[in-house]
Amino acid sequence: MRGLYIHIPFCRAKCGYCDFASAPGTPGEIDVFLGALAREASTYAGLAGKFSTLYVGGGTPSLLSPGQLEKLFFIISTLTGPLKAIAESTFEANPESLDAVKAELLMNAGVNRISMGLQASQDSLLKRLGRLATPGDFLKAFGLLRGAGFANINADLMCGLPGQTRKDFTDSIEWLLKLKPEHVSFYALEVHDGTPFSADGVEEEPDEAADMYEDGAAALGLAGFARYEISNFSRPGRESAHNLNYWEQGEYLGMGPAAASYLGGERRANTASTAAYLKAALGGDAIPLQYRETLTGKAKNAEKIMLGLRKTSGIELTDYIFIEFKDEISRLLDAGLIEKSGLRIRIKEDRLYVSNAVFREFV
Numbered sequence: 427m428r429g430l431y432i433h434i435p436f437c438r439a440k441c442g443y444c445d446f447a448s449a450p451g452t453p454g455e456i457d458v459f460l461g462a463l464a465r466e467a468s469t470y471a472g473l474a475g476k477f478s479t480l481y482v483g484g485g486t487p488s489l490l491s492p493g494q495l496e497k498l499f500f501i502i503s504t505l506t507g508p509l510k511a512i513a514e515s516t517f518e519a520n521p522e523s524l525d526a527v528k529a530e531l532l533m534n535a536g537v538n539r540i541s542m543g544l545q546a547s548q549d550s551l552l553k554r555l556g557r558l559a560t561p562g563d564f565l566k567a568f569g570l571l572r573g574a575g576f577a578n579i580n581a582d583l584m585c586g587l588p589g590q591t592r593k594d595f596t597d598s599i600e601w602l603l604k605l606k607p608e609h610v611s612f613y614a615l616e617v618h619d620g621t622p623f624s625a626d627g628v629e630e631e632p633d634e635a636a637d638m639y640e641d642g643a644a645a646l647g648l649a650g651f652a653r654y655e656i657s658n659f660s661r662p663g664r665e666s667a668h669n670l671n672y673w674e675q676g677e678y679l680g681m682g683p684a685a686a687s688y689l690g691g692e693r694r695a696n697t698a699s700t701a702a703y704l705k706a707a708l709g710g711d712a713i714p715l716q717y718r719e720t721l722t723g724k725a726k727n728a729e730k731i732m733l734g735l736r737k738t739s740g741i742e743l744t745d746y747i748f749i750e751f752k753d754e755i756s757r758l759l760d761a762g763l764i765e766k767s768g769l770r771i772r773i774k775e776d777r778l779y780v781s782n783a784v785f786r787e788f789v
């Protein structure tokens with residue numbers, strides 16, 4: 427099992443809260459980027475045919491024109507072979523940049539899972555976030571995807587937004603559930619330095635977000651979704667295989683600006699600067715890295731536990747790792763944050779929202 431992640435660093439406009447590596451890009455800049463991506467892909471020819479999942483994220487991958495999408499899928503195929511042979515291929519889309527032609531093209535390329543940002547079903551909240559799509563745009567794009575044959579669609583929602591009430595959040599979930607998505611993810615707003623929200627003095631609202639989280643988890647549970655990770659809910663069998671691989675400390679290759687990889691025991695991430703990425707890739711130089719580290723011994727096992735505890739099923743430890751972390755595990759059991767069955771530990775369902783308190787024990 428090895429995943430392939432491709433980061434498309436372009437969006438039509440920047441959302442107020444976003445600190446991802448993305449910026450508005452002209453069609454010409456996207457063409458140049460695809461040339462650089464092809465160069466980067468050629469350096470990984472030795473991994474060709476060794477991927478079982480694909481995730482194209484960003485940024486806004488659906489911003490690419492049909493011709494650019496065809497070029498992107500050709501580049502990807504040099505590493506994956508025909509996408510139809512891959513167990514799961516996810517493509518991120520935003521409603522305002524998806525149309526019937528692109529939906530068809532994605533289906534014909536072999537994409538079998540779409541992840542689309544809704545965030546909220548209230549126009550006023552979407553405007554406050556700086557999102558370009560309305561709930562009506564989401565509805566239309568969802569219909570186009572179903573019409574093209576997509577039977578596995580995720581929608582992202584956000585909670586803890588400025589001015590958002592608990593009712594707004596549950597209304598958003600009810601609104602979304604009418605469309606019968608296969609998967610739902612939700613995230614609490616984080617205000618990062620350097621974003622317009624940070625400059626505007628927007629503050630995180632962790633208590634309100636925690637209440638919304640619990641309301642949302644309850645509503646999705648009643649609708650037949652199972653929470654399988656802190657922020658991820660799916661209908662049976664629709665868990666994201668690509669993301670599960672991250673939480674199981676599996677290998678993956680990331681390509682594009684800011685993309686992270688875990689290969690041969692080494693973690694690294696490409697530079698988040700699109701300009702530096704383009705310069706290096708097109709010049710035939712190694713892509714500059716944000717970081718590179720190889721975890722071994724106890725640090726590697728601590729990471730394994732932290733990743734595994736993100737899953738609601740938790741993690742089954744070996745005798746050795748259990749003894750290595752027996753003090754940390756005892757403290758978490760005493761604090762009522764985790765539960766244990768044999769050598770399996772997991773965060774208690776009603777403590778998932780405060781999982782950072784658990785992870786701190788292993789840092």
Ligand code: SF4
Nearest residue numbers: 437440441444484485
């Ligand atoms: S669409 Fe996504 S990646 Fe693009 S600016 Fe908004 S939050 Fe960031």
